Amino acid sequence: MYSRRLELSVGAFVLLGALCLAFLALEVSGLASTGDNGTYRLSARFDNVAGLTTRAKVSAAGVTVGRVVGIRYDKATAAAIVDMEISQDFAEFSEDTSASILTAGLLGEKYIGLSTGGDPNNLADGDMIYDTQSAIVLEELIGKFLLNMSSEK
Amino acid sequence: MIDWIAGVGRSTLSQVSDLGRASLMLMQAIFGRSNVGVYGRLTVDQIYAVGVLSLSIIIVSGLFIGMVLGLQGYTILTDYGSEQALGQMVALSLTRELGPVVTALLFAGRAGSALTAEIGLMKATEQLASLEMIGVDPLRRVVAPRFWAGVISLPILSLIFVSVGCLGGALVGVSWLGVDSGSFWANMQASVDFFDDVFNGMIKSVVFAIVVTWIAVYQGYDLVPTSEGIARATTKTVVYASLAVLGLDFFLTAVMFGEI
Amino acid sequence: MTASAFVEIEDVGFRRDRRVIYDGLNATVPRGKITAIVGPSGTGKTTLLRLIGGQLKPESGDVRVDGVSVQSLKRAELFQLRKRMGMLFQSGALFAELSVFENVAFPLRVHTDLDDELIRLIVLMKLEAVGLRGAVDLVPSELSGGMQRRVALARAIALDPEMIMYDEPFAGQDPIGLGVLLSLVKQLNQALGLTSLVVSHDLQETLSIADHVIMIANNRVAFEGSPAVMQSSNDPLVQQFLHGSPDGPVRFHFPAPALEDALS
Ligand SMILES: Nc1ncnc2c1ncn2[C@@H]1O[C@H](COP(=O)(O)OP(=O)(O)OP(=O)(O)O)[C@@H](O)[C@H]1O
Numbered sequence: 001m002y003s004r005r006l007e008l009s010v011g012a013f014v015l016l017g018a019l020c021l022a023f024l025a026l027e028v029s030g031l032a033s034t035g036d037n038g039t040y041r042l043s044a045r046f047d048n049v050a051g052l053t054t055r056a057k058v059s060a061a062g063v064t065v066g067r068v069v070g071i072r073y074d075k076a077t078a079a080a081i082v083d084m085e086i087s088q089d090f091a092e093f094s095e096d097t098s099a100s101i102l103t104a105g106l107l108g109e110k111y112i113g114l115s116t117g118g119d120p121n122n123l124a125d126g127d128m129i130y131d132t133q134s135a136i137v138l139e140e141l142i143g144k145f146l147l148n149m150s151s152e153k
Numbered sequence: 154m155i156d157w158i159a160g161v162g163r164s165t166l167s168q169v170s171d172l173g174r175a176s177l178m179l180m181q182a183i184f185g186r187s188n189v190g191v192y193g194r195l196t197v198d199q200i201y202a203v204g205v206l207s208l209s210i211i212i213v214s215g216l217f218i219g220m221v222l223g224l225q226g227y228t229i230l231t232d233y234g235s236e237q238a239l240g241q242m243v244a245l246s247l248t249r250e251l252g253p254v255v256t257a258l259l260f261a262g263r264a265g266s267a268l269t270a271e272i273g274l275m276k277a278t279e280q281l282a283s284l285e286m287i288g289v290d291p292l293r294r295v296v297a298p299r300f301w302a303g304v305i306s307l308p309i310l311s312l313i314f315v316s317v318g319c320l321g322g323a324l325v326g327v328s329w330l331g332v333d334s335g336s337f338w339a340n341m342q343a344s345v346d347f348f349d350d351v352f353n354g355m356i357k358s359v360v361f362a363i364v365v366t367w368i369a370v371y372q373g374y375d376l377v378p379t380s381e382g383i384a385r386a387t388t389k390t391v392v393y394a395s396l397a398v399l400g401l402d403f404f405l406t407a408v409m410f411g412e413i
Numbered sequence: 414m415t416a417s418a419f420v421e422i423e424d425v426g427f428r429r430d431r432r433v434i435y436d437g438l439n440a441t442v443p444r445g446k447i448t449a450i451v452g453p454s455g456t457g458k459t460t461l462l463r464l465i466g467g468q469l470k471p472e473s474g475d476v477r478v479d480g481v482s483v484q485s486l487k488r489a490e491l492f493q494l495r496k497r498m499g500m501l502f503q504s505g506a507l508f509a510e511l512s513v514f515e516n517v518a519f520p521l522r523v524h525t526d527l528d529d530e531l532i533r534l535i536v537l538m539k540l541e542a543v544g545l546r547g548a549v550d551l552v553p554s555e556l557s558g559g560m561q562r563r564v565a566l567a568r569a570i571a572l573d574p575e576m577i578m579y580d581e582p583f584a585g586q587d588p589i590g591l592g593v594l595l596s597l598v599k600q601l602n603q604a605l606g607l608t609s610l611v612v613s614h615d616l617q618e619t620l621s622i623a624d625h626v627i628m629i630a631n632n633r634v635a636f637e638g639s640p641a642v643m644q645s646s647n648d649p650l651v652q653q654f655l656h657g658s659p660d661g662p663v664r665f666h667f668p669a670p671a672l673e674d675a676l677s
Pocket residue numbers: 429430434453454455456457458459460461503
């Protein structure tokens with residue numbers, strides 16, 4: 001029947017669109033992996049965050065555990081404070097956890113790596129990490145290298 | 154066993170056609186005036202004509218563009234030893250730019266020109282005038298259903314294009330060139346944000362849909378009713394719609410992703 | 414304003430681009446009668462029908478249908494008025510994507526709540542009247558030009574309007590079809606009291622059924638009155654038209670510079 005076949009194909013078309021939207025949400029943008037059980041917030045103080053952006057990933061042992069949600073400048077200490085949202089699934093970072101800014105590949109994007117320590121107490125929502133290692137700035141490295149070269153002469 | 158399969162098939166079919174009627178009802182809600190049943194029905198007919206019939210070109214183009222992105226991206230990214238970023242590159246270019254833009258350009262060529270020619274021919278053969286004399290407003294009877302069908306169909310086609318493109322990129326990158334499947338998808342998921350990328354891409358697509366369909370129906374309704382006039386208007390539809398899409402894309406990109 | 418006039422055209426001026434089509438056109442179409450509109454090709458007979466239907470607006474003057482000024486109506490009111498008119502277009506103008514049946518049923522479906530059974534009955538009756546009941550399941554592209562025009566006629570009378578405007582209903586009809594259509598126009602007029610406006614180049618045939626004739630030539634009404642008066646008129650313009658002589662007050666040629674000038 002003509003009109004029923006037409007209805008059917010239009011219905012299938014709309015359905016296909018919905019499936020694609022679901023695919024884009026779940027598989028492509030990984031919408032489900034964050035915020036399943038909610039998140040909590042940690043902050044870290046760095047001397048230098050050059051190249052880090054919001055939405056950069058936060059990983060521990062190579063596993064993505066959260067995301068950078070804000071970067072601000074702290075006048076009092078002249079340092080950068082990075083706010084991170086960590087998934088509740090990874091709630092067990094000890095109080096002496098250290099954070100460093102790492103680079104994916106040689107020129108890849110910057111991300112934050114957390115490595116947990118041995119303290120029995122865990123970090124809670126709103127806590128600050130002080131044990132940090134700043135971003136490596138390529139220009140500074142090259143500058144140092146050149147300085148060494150010239151002083152060796 | 155066979156009966157059972159047939160039963161599942163039947164119930165799936167009836168649910169799918171329910172969905173068709175539901176979109177029809179949505180249309181009626183949008184129009185919300187007298188005779189809405191008829192106009193919703195006409196819109197569904199037109200979604201078939203401009204949407205369903207454009208599926209094949211959209212799927213094939215999406216697949217190939219995704220595959221080309223995978224291939225090109227791989228050769229460039231291996232130079233920097235960061236081929237694991239392939240998923241991210243493919244998905245971001247598709248969701249932000251290529252999906253909405255290429256779909257809109259293909260749509261202008263495939264469906265927009267057909268809309269113009271069809272309305273133009275109805276004008277040239279006095280069908281529009283004769284509708285008017287029967288006391289039916291051709292703007293509502295002929296133009297409105299086609300407009301809404303375009304506005305609904307193009308974003309759906311764009312979603313399909315992006316999805317197929319990502320799969321095409323994965324096919325080349327993961328299955329043929331050997332990028333690790335886990336890091337391909339994980340990288341993609343880590344860098345693509347649903348609201349910033351997918352959703353913004355869809356907003357672009359809706360804007361393009363309105364503009365392209367509007368140009369197409371307007372050119373058809375307004376043309377000089379001769380065979381030459383129809384040919385000219387069809388060309389105009391494709392040219393104007395493409396230019397409008399590219400120009401608007403720059404503007405929207407600047408607003409959505411740029412810091413300007 | 415006489416009570417018996419259905420359409421009154423008062424001092425209408427109309428131009429296409431810069432070319433004057435009418436300059437002070439005055440005519441009336443009597444209610445319940447058959448009015449023939451005749452005149453040389455390109456003088457604006459179709460244009461007149463479109464003015465009456467409100468598809469074109471006069472530059473000056475007034476077109477009144479049943480006492481209402483057509484050009485002053487709002488869009489919705491105009492569509493309301495048009496339900497009371499039927500129009501047969503010069504080209505037929507059938508809806509290409511609908512079957513013959515659906516074409517004739519179209520006005521009924523959009524303007525009435527009749528059930529399918531009744532619609533089917535009416536459509537078949539109308540098609541029978543134009544002799545095309547057998548073509549009910551064909552689509553317009555499968556019909557000849559003359560057949561298309563007859564289907565269009567069936568569609569125009571589907572709603573039983575108060576007035577029908579026929580734009581050259583007899584063109585492309587064989588002598589039998591012409592005879593049938595002539596008597597159909599006459600029957601519709603007599604049985605239903607329809608006001609009928611017939612534009613036609615088949616002069617003698619049309620005059621044989623018409624009660625009233627409006628002849629348009631040279632941007633104005635050259636003659637208005639009964640067919641009998643027209644036949645006996647000694648206006649040279651009317652005589653030239655009736656006898657089809659190439660020379661006379663009516664120009665056969667579209668306005669142009671003299672041929673010698675154009676060729677040299
Ligand atoms: N769309 C248009 N644009 C410009 N001029 C037009 C248009 N339609 C008609 N005309 C001009 O208006 C004049 C009257 O046209 P109309 O169609 O009313 O003639 P007609 O009397 O019906 O002729 P015919 O008997 O050949 O059908 C013609 O000279 C034509 O050139």
